[in-house]
Amino acid sequence: MEFKTANVNHLPAIVRLLADDELGATRERFEHPLPKAYIDAFAKIEQQIGNSIIVALDNNEVIGCLQLTIIPGIARLGTTRAQIEGVRIDSDYRGTGVGESLFRYAINEARAMGCGMIQLTTDKKRKDAHRFYERLGFVASHDGMKLLLSN
Template identity: 65%
Template structure:
Protein backbone atom coordinates (compact mmCIF):
# COMPACT_ATOMS: atom_id res chain seq x y z
CA UNK A 1 0.00 0.00 0.00
CA UNK A 2 1.44 3.35 -1.10
CA UNK A 3 0.26 6.95 -1.02
CA UNK A 4 0.72 9.32 -3.92
CA UNK A 5 -0.77 12.36 -5.58
CA UNK A 6 -3.18 11.56 -8.38
CA UNK A 7 -2.35 12.27 -11.99
CA UNK A 8 -4.63 12.71 -14.98
CA UNK A 9 -4.21 9.00 -15.70
CA UNK A 10 -5.94 8.22 -12.37
CA UNK A 11 -9.15 10.17 -13.04
CA UNK A 12 -11.06 7.12 -14.32
CA UNK A 13 -10.21 5.13 -11.15
CA UNK A 14 -11.10 8.07 -8.89
CA UNK A 15 -14.50 8.56 -10.49
CA UNK A 16 -15.11 4.80 -10.20
CA UNK A 17 -14.61 5.11 -6.43
CA UNK A 18 -16.74 8.26 -6.20
CA UNK A 19 -19.60 6.56 -8.03
CA UNK A 20 -19.44 3.30 -6.09
CA UNK A 21 -21.94 3.94 -3.29
CA UNK A 22 -25.62 4.73 -2.83
CA UNK A 23 -25.13 8.51 -3.00
CA UNK A 24 -22.33 8.55 -5.54
CA UNK A 25 -24.19 6.45 -8.08
CA UNK A 26 -26.79 9.24 -8.25
CA UNK A 27 -24.28 12.10 -8.32
CA UNK A 28 -21.59 10.82 -10.67
CA UNK A 29 -21.53 9.89 -14.34
CA UNK A 30 -19.11 6.97 -14.41
CA UNK A 31 -18.77 5.54 -17.89
CA UNK A 32 -16.05 4.86 -20.43
CA UNK A 33 -15.00 7.24 -21.76
CA UNK A 34 -15.55 9.63 -18.87
CA UNK A 35 -17.20 12.97 -19.57
CA UNK A 36 -14.59 15.68 -20.18
CA UNK A 37 -15.88 17.64 -17.19
CA UNK A 38 -13.99 15.26 -14.89
CA UNK A 39 -10.69 15.92 -16.68
CA UNK A 40 -11.33 19.67 -16.70
CA UNK A 41 -12.02 19.57 -12.95
CA UNK A 42 -8.85 17.58 -12.33
CA UNK A 43 -6.83 20.13 -14.33
CA UNK A 44 -8.28 22.86 -12.11
CA UNK A 45 -7.28 20.91 -8.98
CA UNK A 46 -3.73 20.47 -10.28
CA UNK A 47 -3.47 24.17 -11.17
CA UNK A 48 -4.50 25.37 -7.71
CA UNK A 49 -1.64 25.57 -5.22
CA UNK A 50 -2.32 23.47 -2.13
CA UNK A 51 -4.94 21.28 -3.78
CA UNK A 52 -4.47 17.59 -4.52
CA UNK A 53 -6.19 14.25 -4.77
CA UNK A 54 -4.38 11.82 -2.50
CA UNK A 55 -4.50 8.16 -3.48
CA UNK A 56 -3.95 4.84 -1.77
CA UNK A 57 -2.52 2.39 -4.28
CA UNK A 58 -2.08 -1.37 -3.89
CA UNK A 59 -0.16 -3.15 -6.67
CA UNK A 60 -0.85 -0.21 -9.04
CA UNK A 61 -4.61 -0.38 -8.31
CA UNK A 62 -6.24 2.73 -6.85
CA UNK A 63 -8.07 1.51 -3.74
CA UNK A 64 -8.77 4.80 -1.94
CA UNK A 65 -8.81 8.53 -2.44
CA UNK A 66 -9.57 11.88 -0.91
CA UNK A 67 -9.21 15.46 -2.01
CA UNK A 68 -7.07 17.60 0.30
CA UNK A 69 -7.04 21.36 -0.06
CA UNK A 70 -4.83 23.66 2.01
CA UNK A 71 -6.71 26.92 2.53
CA UNK A 72 -4.82 30.01 3.71
CA UNK A 73 -6.85 32.54 5.67
CA UNK A 74 -6.62 35.85 7.49
CA UNK A 75 -8.85 34.97 10.46
CA UNK A 76 -7.29 33.64 13.64
CA UNK A 77 -3.88 35.17 12.98
CA UNK A 78 -3.64 33.89 9.43
CA UNK A 79 -4.58 30.33 10.26
CA UNK A 80 -4.30 27.75 7.49
CA UNK A 81 -6.85 24.97 7.38
CA UNK A 82 -6.99 21.71 5.48
CA UNK A 83 -10.27 20.70 3.84
CA UNK A 84 -10.92 17.00 3.17
CA UNK A 85 -13.53 15.98 0.59
CA UNK A 86 -14.46 13.05 -1.62
CA UNK A 87 -13.24 10.30 0.73
CA UNK A 88 -13.67 6.82 -0.70
CA UNK A 89 -12.23 3.34 -0.17
CA UNK A 90 -12.92 0.52 -2.61
CA UNK A 91 -15.66 -1.75 -1.19
CA UNK A 92 -13.46 -4.83 -1.35
CA UNK A 93 -10.80 -3.11 0.81
CA UNK A 94 -13.03 -1.67 3.53
CA UNK A 95 -12.47 -2.76 7.12
CA UNK A 96 -8.73 -3.27 6.51
CA UNK A 97 -7.44 0.06 7.87
CA UNK A 98 -7.08 1.68 4.44
CA UNK A 99 -9.27 4.69 5.31
CA UNK A 100 -7.47 5.15 8.62
CA UNK A 101 -4.06 5.12 6.93
CA UNK A 102 -5.33 7.54 4.26
CA UNK A 103 -6.56 9.97 6.94
CA UNK A 104 -3.31 9.70 8.87
CA UNK A 105 -1.41 10.62 5.72
CA UNK A 106 -3.74 13.56 4.97
CA UNK A 107 -3.35 14.83 8.54
CA UNK A 108 0.43 14.46 8.27
CA UNK A 109 0.41 16.57 5.09
CA UNK A 110 -1.80 19.18 6.81
CA UNK A 111 0.59 19.40 9.75
CA UNK A 112 3.55 19.69 7.39
CA UNK A 113 1.76 22.61 5.68
CA UNK A 114 1.36 24.22 9.14
CA UNK A 115 -2.43 23.91 9.17
CA UNK A 116 -4.00 24.38 12.58
CA UNK A 117 -7.29 22.69 11.75
CA UNK A 118 -8.54 19.93 9.47
CA UNK A 119 -12.17 20.22 8.45
CA UNK A 120 -14.61 18.24 6.38
CA UNK A 121 -18.27 18.05 5.62
CA UNK A 122 -20.17 14.82 5.32
CA UNK A 123 -23.64 14.01 4.10
CA UNK A 124 -26.05 13.52 7.00
CA UNK A 125 -27.01 10.14 5.54
CA UNK A 126 -23.48 8.73 5.92
CA UNK A 127 -23.75 7.48 9.51
CA UNK A 128 -20.84 5.03 9.17
CA UNK A 129 -18.64 7.86 7.88
CA UNK A 130 -19.64 10.02 10.86
CA UNK A 131 -18.48 7.31 13.27
CA UNK A 132 -15.23 6.92 11.32
CA UNK A 133 -14.46 10.66 11.48
CA UNK A 134 -15.33 10.85 15.17
CA UNK A 135 -12.73 8.15 15.90
CA UNK A 136 -10.11 10.63 14.65
CA UNK A 137 -11.44 13.33 16.96
CA UNK A 138 -13.53 15.25 14.43
CA UNK A 139 -16.40 17.04 16.16
CA UNK A 140 -19.61 18.34 14.59
CA UNK A 141 -18.90 21.83 15.91
CA UNK A 142 -20.63 23.89 13.21
CA UNK A 143 -23.81 23.69 11.19
CA UNK A 144 -22.93 23.55 7.49
CA UNK A 145 -25.00 25.24 4.82
CA UNK A 146 -24.90 25.03 1.04
CA UNK A 147 -26.39 27.01 -1.80
CA UNK A 148 -26.63 24.96 -4.98
CA UNK A 149 -26.12 27.08 -8.10
Template identity: 60%
Template sequence: MHFRKATENDIPSIVTLLADDELGSTRESIEDCVVNDYVEAFAEMEAQSGNQLILAIDDQSVVGCLQLTLIPGLARRGMKRAQIEGVRVDRRYRSQGVGQALFEHAISIAKDEGAGLVQLTTDKQRADAHRFYERLGFTASHEGMKLLF
Protein backbone atom coordinates in the same frame (compact mmCIF):
# COMPACT_ATOMS: atom_id res chain seq x y z
CA MET B 1 -0.20 -0.05 0.43
CA HIS B 2 1.29 3.31 -0.39
CA PHE B 3 0.04 6.82 -1.12
CA ARG B 4 0.61 9.16 -4.02
CA LYS B 5 -0.86 12.20 -5.73
CA ALA B 6 -3.35 11.44 -8.45
CA THR B 7 -2.59 12.01 -12.12
CA GLU B 8 -5.02 12.57 -14.96
CA ASN B 9 -4.71 8.88 -15.83
CA ASP B 10 -6.28 8.04 -12.44
CA ILE B 11 -9.54 9.87 -13.16
CA PRO B 12 -11.53 6.75 -14.22
CA SER B 13 -10.50 4.91 -11.03
CA ILE B 14 -11.34 7.91 -8.84
CA VAL B 15 -14.74 8.47 -10.44
CA THR B 16 -15.51 4.77 -10.07
CA LEU B 17 -14.83 5.08 -6.32
CA LEU B 18 -16.90 8.27 -6.06
CA ALA B 19 -19.83 6.59 -7.80
CA ASP B 20 -19.69 3.37 -5.79
CA ASP B 21 -22.26 4.12 -3.10
CA GLU B 22 -25.90 5.05 -2.78
CA LEU B 23 -25.32 8.81 -2.86
CA GLY B 24 -22.42 8.87 -5.29
CA SER B 25 -24.22 6.74 -7.84
CA THR B 26 -26.69 9.59 -8.37
CA ARG B 27 -23.97 12.26 -8.62
CA GLU B 28 -21.22 10.71 -10.73
CA SER B 29 -20.92 9.10 -14.14
CA ILE B 30 -18.08 7.52 -16.07
CA GLU B 31 -19.89 7.76 -19.40
CA ASP B 32 -17.86 9.21 -22.26
CA CYS B 33 -20.07 12.29 -22.46
CA VAL B 34 -18.97 13.55 -19.03
CA VAL B 35 -15.35 12.37 -18.84
CA ASN B 36 -14.15 15.73 -20.16
CA ASP B 37 -15.86 17.47 -17.21
CA TYR B 38 -13.65 15.47 -14.83
CA VAL B 39 -10.52 16.12 -16.90
CA GLU B 40 -11.19 19.87 -16.85
CA ALA B 41 -11.88 19.84 -13.09
CA PHE B 42 -8.70 17.87 -12.46
CA ALA B 43 -6.68 20.37 -14.52
CA GLU B 44 -8.10 23.23 -12.44
CA MET B 45 -7.19 21.41 -9.23
CA GLU B 46 -3.66 20.79 -10.48
CA ALA B 47 -3.27 24.48 -11.31
CA GLN B 48 -4.37 25.58 -7.84
CA SER B 49 -1.61 25.63 -5.26
CA GLY B 50 -2.39 23.52 -2.19
CA ASN B 51 -5.05 21.36 -3.86
CA GLN B 52 -4.46 17.67 -4.51
CA LEU B 53 -6.12 14.29 -4.79
CA ILE B 54 -4.36 11.69 -2.68
CA LEU B 55 -4.68 8.03 -3.56
CA ALA B 56 -4.24 4.87 -1.54
CA ILE B 57 -2.64 2.25 -3.81
CA ASP B 58 -2.57 -1.49 -3.25
CA ASP B 59 -0.94 -3.76 -5.83
CA GLN B 60 -1.11 -1.03 -8.52
CA SER B 61 -4.85 -0.46 -7.91
CA VAL B 62 -6.51 2.67 -6.54
CA VAL B 63 -8.29 1.51 -3.37
CA GLY B 64 -8.98 4.87 -1.72
CA CYS B 65 -8.95 8.59 -2.40
CA LEU B 66 -9.54 11.98 -0.88
CA GLN B 67 -9.10 15.58 -1.89
CA LEU B 68 -6.93 17.74 0.35
CA THR B 69 -7.09 21.51 -0.09
CA LEU B 70 -5.03 23.99 1.93
CA ILE B 71 -6.89 27.23 2.57
CA PRO B 72 -5.07 30.33 3.79
CA GLY B 73 -7.23 32.80 5.70
CA LEU B 74 -7.29 35.65 8.17
CA ALA B 75 -9.55 34.06 10.81
CA ARG B 76 -7.89 32.56 13.87
CA ARG B 77 -4.93 34.93 13.53
CA GLY B 78 -4.22 33.93 9.95
CA MET B 79 -4.40 30.18 10.48
CA LYS B 80 -4.21 27.99 7.41
CA ARG B 81 -6.90 25.29 7.26
CA ALA B 82 -6.93 21.98 5.46
CA GLN B 83 -10.19 20.85 3.90
CA ILE B 84 -10.81 17.16 3.15
CA GLU B 85 -13.47 16.22 0.59
CA GLY B 86 -14.44 13.31 -1.63
CA VAL B 87 -13.33 10.54 0.72
CA ARG B 88 -13.87 7.04 -0.63
CA VAL B 89 -12.48 3.58 0.02
CA ASP B 90 -13.15 0.65 -2.29
CA ARG B 91 -15.85 -1.47 -0.65
CA ARG B 92 -13.55 -4.52 -0.78
CA TYR B 93 -11.00 -2.65 1.38
CA ARG B 94 -13.28 -1.10 3.99
CA SER B 95 -12.69 -1.91 7.67
CA GLN B 96 -9.08 -2.82 6.90
CA GLY B 97 -7.40 0.43 7.98
CA VAL B 98 -7.16 1.99 4.51
CA GLY B 99 -9.28 5.02 5.39
CA GLN B 100 -7.44 5.65 8.64
CA ALA B 101 -4.05 5.39 6.95
CA LEU B 102 -5.21 7.70 4.15
CA PHE B 103 -6.41 10.28 6.68
CA GLU B 104 -3.19 10.03 8.70
CA HIS B 105 -1.22 10.65 5.51
CA ALA B 106 -3.36 13.66 4.56
CA ILE B 107 -3.20 15.11 8.08
CA SER B 108 0.58 14.74 8.04
CA ILE B 109 0.74 16.70 4.78
CA ALA B 110 -1.55 19.38 6.26
CA LYS B 111 0.67 19.74 9.34
CA ASP B 112 3.82 19.88 7.22
CA GLU B 113 2.20 22.68 5.17
CA GLY B 114 1.47 24.70 8.33
CA ALA B 115 -2.26 24.05 8.69
CA GLY B 116 -3.64 24.54 12.19
CA LEU B 117 -6.78 22.46 11.70
CA VAL B 118 -8.37 19.97 9.35
CA GLN B 119 -12.04 20.28 8.51
CA LEU B 120 -14.46 18.29 6.43
CA THR B 121 -18.10 18.08 5.54
CA THR B 122 -20.04 14.85 5.41
CA ASP B 123 -23.53 14.10 4.20
CA LYS B 124 -25.98 13.69 7.08
CA GLN B 125 -27.03 10.33 5.63
CA ARG B 126 -23.54 8.81 6.06
CA ALA B 127 -23.80 7.46 9.62
CA ASP B 128 -20.91 5.02 9.14
CA ALA B 129 -18.69 7.83 7.90
CA HIS B 130 -19.63 9.96 10.91
CA ARG B 131 -18.56 7.20 13.30
CA PHE B 132 -15.32 6.76 11.36
CA TYR B 133 -14.48 10.49 11.54
CA GLU B 134 -15.26 10.58 15.25
CA ARG B 135 -12.90 7.63 15.84
CA LEU B 136 -10.21 9.69 14.12
CA GLY B 137 -10.81 12.55 16.57
CA PHE B 138 -13.04 14.84 14.49
CA THR B 139 -15.91 16.52 16.30
CA ALA B 140 -19.19 17.79 14.88
CA SER B 141 -18.53 21.32 16.12
CA HIS B 142 -20.30 23.24 13.35
CA GLU B 143 -23.41 22.94 11.23
CA GLY B 144 -22.60 22.87 7.51
CA MET B 145 -24.75 24.45 4.83
CA LYS B 146 -24.64 24.31 1.05
CA LEU B 147 -26.26 26.21 -1.79
CA LEU B 148 -26.45 24.18 -5.01
CA PHE B 149 -26.83 25.88 -8.39
Protein backbone atom coordinates in the same frame (compact mmCIF):
# COMPACT_ATOMS: atom_id res chain seq x y z
CA MET C 1 -0.02 0.12 0.20
CA GLU C 2 1.28 3.53 -0.79
CA PHE C 3 -0.12 7.06 -0.93
CA LYS C 4 0.61 9.63 -3.59
CA THR C 5 -0.77 12.65 -5.35
CA ALA C 6 -3.06 11.47 -8.12
CA ASN C 7 -2.26 12.00 -11.77
CA VAL C 8 -4.66 11.99 -14.71
CA ASN C 9 -4.12 8.24 -15.22
CA HIS C 10 -5.77 7.66 -11.82
CA LEU C 11 -8.84 9.68 -12.78
CA PRO C 12 -11.08 6.84 -14.07
CA ALA C 13 -10.51 4.87 -10.86
CA ILE C 14 -11.21 7.96 -8.74
CA VAL C 15 -14.51 8.58 -10.54
CA ARG C 16 -15.38 4.89 -10.15
CA LEU C 17 -14.90 5.23 -6.39
CA LEU C 18 -16.92 8.45 -6.23
CA ALA C 19 -19.82 6.74 -8.03
CA ASP C 20 -19.67 3.52 -6.01
CA ASP C 21 -22.13 4.22 -3.24
CA GLU C 22 -25.79 5.10 -2.77
CA LEU C 23 -25.27 8.87 -2.86
CA GLY C 24 -22.47 8.95 -5.42
CA ALA C 25 -24.47 6.85 -7.85
CA THR C 26 -27.02 9.67 -8.07
CA ARG C 27 -24.53 12.47 -8.76
CA GLU C 28 -21.54 10.95 -10.57
CA ARG C 29 -21.16 9.46 -14.05
CA PHE C 30 -18.62 6.67 -14.28
CA GLU C 31 -18.55 5.75 -17.95
CA HIS C 32 -16.04 5.23 -20.73
CA PRO C 33 -14.89 7.60 -21.94
CA LEU C 34 -15.12 9.78 -18.85
CA PRO C 35 -17.23 12.91 -19.22
CA LYS C 36 -15.01 15.86 -20.13
CA ALA C 37 -16.16 17.69 -16.97
CA TYR C 38 -14.01 15.33 -14.83
CA ILE C 39 -10.94 15.84 -17.00
CA ASP C 40 -11.38 19.63 -16.93
CA ALA C 41 -11.91 19.64 -13.15
CA PHE C 42 -8.82 17.50 -12.59
CA ALA C 43 -6.72 19.87 -14.71
CA LYS C 44 -7.90 22.81 -12.58
CA ILE C 45 -7.04 20.95 -9.38
CA GLU C 46 -3.54 20.19 -10.69
CA GLN C 47 -2.99 23.86 -11.58
CA GLN C 48 -4.06 25.22 -8.20
CA ILE C 49 -1.35 25.41 -5.56
CA GLY C 50 -2.42 23.62 -2.39
CA ASN C 51 -5.10 21.49 -4.02
CA SER C 52 -4.61 17.81 -4.74
CA ILE C 53 -6.27 14.44 -4.80
CA ILE C 54 -4.43 11.81 -2.81
CA VAL C 55 -4.84 8.19 -3.76
CA ALA C 56 -4.22 5.01 -1.81
CA LEU C 57 -2.69 2.36 -4.04
CA ASP C 58 -2.43 -1.38 -3.59
CA ASN C 59 -0.23 -2.94 -6.29
CA ASN C 60 -0.74 0.25 -8.35
CA GLU C 61 -4.54 -0.12 -8.14
CA VAL C 62 -6.47 2.85 -6.71
CA ILE C 63 -8.30 1.62 -3.61
CA GLY C 64 -9.02 4.96 -1.94
CA CYS C 65 -8.97 8.68 -2.51
CA LEU C 66 -9.61 12.06 -0.98
CA GLN C 67 -9.20 15.66 -2.04
CA LEU C 68 -6.99 17.82 0.18
CA THR C 69 -7.18 21.58 -0.25
CA ILE C 70 -5.05 24.03 1.73
CA ILE C 71 -6.86 27.29 2.55
CA PRO C 72 -4.95 30.26 3.96
CA GLY C 73 -7.19 32.35 6.19
CA ILE C 74 -7.45 35.48 8.28
CA ALA C 75 -9.73 34.09 10.99
CA ARG C 76 -8.24 32.44 14.07
CA LEU C 77 -5.16 34.64 13.91
CA GLY C 78 -4.42 33.75 10.31
CA THR C 79 -4.79 30.00 10.69
CA THR C 80 -4.29 27.98 7.55
CA ARG C 81 -6.76 25.14 7.35
CA ALA C 82 -7.09 22.02 5.26
CA GLN C 83 -10.36 20.96 3.70
CA ILE C 84 -10.93 17.26 3.01
CA GLU C 85 -13.57 16.22 0.49
CA GLY C 86 -14.46 13.36 -1.82
CA VAL C 87 -13.37 10.60 0.56
CA ARG C 88 -13.93 7.13 -0.82
CA ILE C 89 -12.55 3.67 -0.12
CA ASP C 90 -13.11 0.76 -2.48
CA SER C 91 -15.89 -1.41 -1.06
CA ASP C 92 -13.57 -4.46 -1.01
CA TYR C 93 -11.17 -2.58 1.31
CA ARG C 94 -13.58 -0.94 3.77
CA GLY C 95 -12.91 -1.95 7.34
CA THR C 96 -9.29 -2.94 6.61
CA GLY C 97 -7.58 0.24 7.85
CA VAL C 98 -7.08 1.81 4.42
CA GLY C 99 -9.29 4.79 5.27
CA GLU C 100 -7.54 5.47 8.55
CA SER C 101 -4.11 5.20 6.93
CA LEU C 102 -5.18 7.53 4.12
CA PHE C 103 -6.44 10.06 6.66
CA ARG C 104 -3.25 9.83 8.74
CA TYR C 105 -1.29 10.53 5.56
CA ALA C 106 -3.50 13.54 4.71
CA ILE C 107 -3.28 14.86 8.29
CA ASN C 108 0.52 14.66 8.15
CA GLU C 109 0.54 16.44 4.77
CA ALA C 110 -1.67 19.21 6.17
CA ARG C 111 0.58 19.57 9.20
CA ALA C 112 3.65 19.77 6.96
CA MET C 113 1.95 22.59 5.00
CA GLY C 114 1.43 24.59 8.18
CA CYS C 115 -2.26 23.91 8.74
CA GLY C 116 -3.65 24.54 12.20
CA MET C 117 -6.88 22.61 11.59
CA ILE C 118 -8.59 20.25 9.21
CA GLN C 119 -12.24 20.54 8.32
CA LEU C 120 -14.58 18.39 6.32
CA THR C 121 -18.24 18.06 5.55
CA THR C 122 -20.11 14.80 5.33
CA ASP C 123 -23.64 14.07 4.23
CA LYS C 124 -25.99 13.61 7.16
CA LYS C 125 -27.03 10.24 5.71
CA ARG C 126 -23.49 8.83 6.03
CA LYS C 127 -23.74 7.57 9.62
CA ASP C 128 -20.83 5.12 9.23
CA ALA C 129 -18.63 7.96 7.96
CA HIS C 130 -19.60 10.10 10.97
CA ARG C 131 -18.45 7.35 13.35
CA PHE C 132 -15.23 6.93 11.36
CA TYR C 133 -14.40 10.66 11.48
CA GLU C 134 -15.21 10.87 15.19
CA ARG C 135 -12.94 7.89 15.87
CA LEU C 136 -10.13 9.85 14.15
CA GLY C 137 -10.73 12.81 16.49
CA PHE C 138 -12.97 15.01 14.34
CA VAL C 139 -15.70 16.82 16.26
CA ALA C 140 -19.09 17.79 14.82
CA SER C 141 -18.68 21.34 16.11
CA HIS C 142 -20.48 23.23 13.32
CA ASP C 143 -23.44 22.82 11.00
CA GLY C 144 -22.51 23.08 7.35
CA MET C 145 -24.70 24.56 4.68
CA LYS C 146 -24.52 24.48 0.90
CA LEU C 147 -26.09 26.51 -1.87
CA LEU C 148 -26.10 24.73 -5.22
CA LEU C 149 -25.53 27.10 -8.12
CA SER C 150 -26.64 26.26 -11.64
CA ASN C 151 -23.87 26.03 -14.20
